[in-house]
Amino acid sequence: MRQFYEAAAYDPAWPASHWAGTVPLQTLAPLQGAARAEVAVIGAGYAGLNAALVLARGHGVDVAVLEAAQPGWGASGRNGGFCCLGGAKLADAGIVARHGVQGARDWRGFQRRAIDHVAGLLEAEGIDARQGPEGEALLAHSPAAYGAMRAGAEAEAALHGSAPRLIPAGALAEHGLAGPGFFGAALGGEGFPLNPMRYVQGLARAAGAGGARIYGRSPVTRLEPVQGGWRLTTPGGSLIAAKVLIAGNGYAPEDLQPWLSGRTLPVFSAILVTRPLSAEERAAQGFTSPLMAYDSRHLLHYFRHLPDGRFLFGMRGGLSARPKAEAETLARLRKHFEALFPAWKRAQTETAWSGLACLTGSLAPYIGPVPGAPGLFAAFGWHGNGVAAASLGGAEAARLIAGAPTSLPALITTPPRRFPFPRLRRLALRAAYAGYALRDGPLPR
Ligand SMILES: Cc1cc2nc3c(=O)[nH]c(=O)nc-3n(C[C@H](O)[C@H](O)[C@H](O)COP(=O)(O)OP(=O)(O)OC[C@H]3O[C@@H](n4cnc5c(N)ncnc54)[C@H](O)[C@@H]3O)c2cc1C
Structure with missing residues (x-):
C-alpha cells in the first residue's frame, strides 16, 4: 500500500502517548481466514467505532471492523482531548459563499450536536x-488578532x-x-475536555458488547x-461485505480506493505533557484556568491543565516521520511551550508524541457514498x-448505510x-507552513 508519509508514521509501535499509560488498552486478534459481514468498517477510531456501534446495536446489522493496529491507535487515542466545535478549515464566510447562510447555520448545528x-x-x-x-478560551496572539x-x-x-465573551488583555x-x-481572549461556552484514550477504549468495548466484531492487526491492503x-x-484473511465504510482518516493508504486518492492531505500535530505542576508554579505563570485553550495563530497552539496537575501543550506542523524530523518537531514544540509559558521552563516533558489529522481538498469533512462505487x-x-x-x-454514516434518516449539513x-x-x-x-509562520510572527521573548 502507498502511504503519504514515511513508514514510521504507520508503525503500530509508534508512538506511545501520555494517554496510553492512563487506561488499560485492548489487544484484539486479527482477522484470519475467509469471513463475511453485512457491513465492514475500515478503521477503529471515533468515526469507525461510532459507526459500528450504531449499526450493530441500533440497526441489528452484522458489522466487522478491521483495524490496522488496535482500537484508538490512530489520532483518536493520541489527541489533545478537546471535545469542541470545529471540523472544517473553511471559515464562515466561505461556507456562506458555498452553501448560503442556512448552510453555515446547519454546519454549526452539526458541531453542537456532535459535542452533545x-x-x-x-x-x-x-x-x-x-x-x-465546559467552555474554551481562544487567546489572541497579537493586539491585531484581538481586534479581529x-x-x-x-x-x-x-x-x-x-457571541463569545471578550476579555481584554x-x-x-x-x-x-x-x-x-x-x-486578549474570547470565551466560548461549548465543549469539554476528555481523556481521548479512555473515550475510544470505552467506545470499542461498547461496540463489541453491541455485537460488532473488531479485529486488531488487520490492515486492509486491498479493497475490490x-x-x-x-x-x-x-x-x-479476507472479508466480503455488502457495504463498506472507509474511516481511516489521516492513516488511510493513498491507494486504498481510486476516488479517495489525492482528495486528502494528512498533517501532523504534536503534543507534549509535562510533569505535574505545583499550585505555586501555576500561579507564578498566571495561567491557572481549567478551560481548554488555544491561540489565534495559523499554526495554532492548543493547551490545557490536566486533572492530575500535568500540562498538555500541542501544536500543528511537521513534514516528515523520519526520526530526525520527528525529533526536530518535538524540539520546536518544547521551544514554543517555553516561550509561551516561561515560568514552566523547568517543568520537564514527560511524554511527547505526534499523530496524523486529515485535511481535504475542499477544506471540509465528507460523509457519504463514494461516487461511482456502489456500497x-x-x-x-x-x-x-x-x-x-x-x-x-x-x-451519521452508519444511519446512511442502514438507510435510516440522517441530518447532515450540505457542507459535509x-x-x-x-x-x-x-x-x-x-x-x-511546506510552503503553506512557511507562509503561516511569517504571518503568525515571532514568539514572545
Ligand atoms: C496530535 C493530535 C492532536 C489532536 N487534538 C485534537 C483535539 O484536541 N480535539 C479534536 O477535536 N481533535 C483533535 N485531533 C484530531 C482528532 O484526533 C481526529 O480528527 C479524530 O481522532 C479522527 O478520528 P477517525 O476515527 O476519523 O480517525 P483515526 O482516529 O485516525 O482512526 C483511523 C484508524 O484507521 C486505521 N486505518 C487506516 N487505514 C487502515 C487500513 N487500510 N486498514 C485498517 N485500518 C486502517 C488506523 O490505524 C486508525 O486507527 C488531534 C489529532 C492529532 C493527531
Whole structure:
C-alpha cells in the first residue's frame, strides 16, 4: 500500500502517548481466514467505532471492523482531548459563499450536536472520560488578532445567535489566562475536555458488547468489488461485505480506493505533557484556568491543565516521520511551550508524541457514498478537530448505510474536490507552513 508519509508514521509501535499509560488498552486478534459481514468498517477510531456501534446495536446489522493496529491507535487515542466545535478549515464566510447562510447555520448545528453526542455517549455507556468544565478560551496572539476577534464576535452573533465573551488583555490575569504571548481572549461556552484514550477504549468495548466484531492487526491492503459487495484483504484473511465504510482518516493508504486518492492531505500535530505542576508554579505563570485553550495563530497552539496537575501543550506542523524530523518537531514544540509559558521552563516533558489529522481538498469533512462505487461509503477530513465531529460523523454514516434518516449539513455531504496537483501536496504544505509562520510572527521573548 502507498502511504503519504514515511513508514514510521504507520508503525503500530509508534508512538506511545501520555494517554496510553492512563487506561488499560485492548489487544484484539486479527482477522484470519475467509469471513463475511453485512457491513465492514475500515478503521477503529471515533468515526469507525461510532459507526459500528450504531449499526450493530441500533440497526441489528452484522458489522466487522478491521483495524490496522488496535482500537484508538490512530489520532483518536493520541489527541489533545478537546471535545469542541470545529471540523472544517473553511471559515464562515466561505461556507456562506458555498452553501448560503442556512448552510453555515446547519454546519454549526452539526458541531453542537456532535459535542452533545459525545457527552451523551459517555453518560450512556458509563465511560468516565470527562476531564474538566465546559467552555474554551481562544487567546489572541497579537493586539491585531484581538481586534479581529472583536470584529468577528459581532458577525458570529449575527450568524449564529450567540457571541463569545471578550476579555481584554488587561483582564486576562483575573481569568487565569495570562501569558507573554496573549493579548486578549474570547470565551466560548461549548465543549469539554476528555481523556481521548479512555473515550475510544470505552467506545470499542461498547461496540463489541453491541455485537460488532473488531479485529486488531488487520490492515486492509486491498479493497475490490466482487459479486454481492466488496472484498477486503488483510495479511491474515479476507472479508466480503455488502457495504463498506472507509474511516481511516489521516492513516488511510493513498491507494486504498481510486476516488479517495489525492482528495486528502494528512498533517501532523504534536503534543507534549509535562510533569505535574505545583499550585505555586501555576500561579507564578498566571495561567491557572481549567478551560481548554488555544491561540489565534495559523499554526495554532492548543493547551490545557490536566486533572492530575500535568500540562498538555500541542501544536500543528511537521513534514516528515523520519526520526530526525520527528525529533526536530518535538524540539520546536518544547521551544514554543517555553516561550509561551516561561515560568514552566523547568517543568520537564514527560511524554511527547505526534499523530496524523486529515485535511481535504475542499477544506471540509465528507460523509457519504463514494461516487461511482456502489456500497462504498467514507467519513473523513475533520481538519484536526474530530473528537466531536468524527464521532457524530461516524454515527451519521452508519444511519446512511442502514438507510435510516440522517441530518447532515450540505457542507459535509458535498464530495471534496481533489487537490490540484496531488503529487505536490507535501511541497505545498511546506510552503503553506512557511507562509503561516511569517504571518503568525515571532514568539514572545
Ligand atoms: C496530535 C493530535 C492532536 C489532536 N487534538 C485534537 C483535539 O484536541 N480535539 C479534536 O477535536 N481533535 C483533535 N485531533 C484530531 C482528532 O484526533 C481526529 O480528527 C479524530 O481522532 C479522527 O478520528 P477517525 O476515527 O476519523 O480517525 P483515526 O482516529 O485516525 O482512526 C483511523 C484508524 O484507521 C486505521 N486505518 C487506516 N487505514 C487502515 C487500513 N487500510 N486498514 C485498517 N485500518 C486502517 C488506523 O490505524 C486508525 O486507527 C488531534 C489529532 C492529532 C493527531
